[in-house]
Amino acid sequence: MYKITKLLTLIIILFPVTSLAEKNKFVSFTDPWIKLTVGNHKVTSGYLKIKNLSNENLKLVSVSSDFSEKTEIHNMKVIKNVMIMDKVDSGVLLPPNKQMVFSPGGLHIMFIKLNKEIFLHEIKNVFFEFEKKGTIKIPMKVKKGMHLKKHKH
Ligand SMILES: [Cu+2]
Numbered sequence: 001m002y003k004i005t006k007l008l009t010l011i012i013i014l015f016p017v018t019s020l021a022e023k024n025k026f027v028s029f030t031d032p033w034i035k036l037t038v039g040n041h042k043v044t045s046g047y048l049k050i051k052n053l054s055n056e057n058l059k060l061v062s063v064s065s066d067f068s069e070k071t072e073i074h075n076m077k078v079i080k081n082v083m084i085m086d087k088v089d090s091g092v093l094l095p096p097n098k099q100m101v102f103s104p105g106g107l108h109i110m111f112i113k114l115n116k117e118i119f120l121h122e123i124k125n126v127f128f129e130f131e132k133k134g135t136i137k138i139p140m141k142v143k144k145g146m147h148l149k150k151h152k153h
Helices: 002-023
Strands: 028-037 043-052 058-065 068-079 082-085 092-094 099-102 106-112 121-131 134-143
Touching: 043 134, 058 068, 068 099, 092 099
Parallel strands: 028 134
Antiparallel strands: 028 043, 043 099, 043 106, 058 092, 058 121, 068 082, 068 106, 121 134
């Protein structure tokens, strides 16, 4: 009996995130992927397209994962002909029916201090938190990335 109670507690704790992810109708996600790390780099980035399917403004406030110590939303900007990364602290606003594109050379998800090795074609769960809407779990696939010139880490 004790074991069953424990299991039920676990199910109740895990349920909110997964149920929201499966029943989510306010956003759609296209081609979510994570760049395969080179050598023993402890930092990598993730990309995808997120479309707002609702008729109200959405705001992506944070992203998290269980394979990195920190996960941040970054943007690239050019200063004196050199592309640098800029942390986005205020979240990303997504108007109705619009799409936000996370792509190499632009907006991206930064996984910092990886706590385990990631492998090619592996699927990693990443959690996207939307203001007033909650958190959605997105499976992201590990792929080989193209090398970008002038990309400073
Ligand atoms: Cu970055």
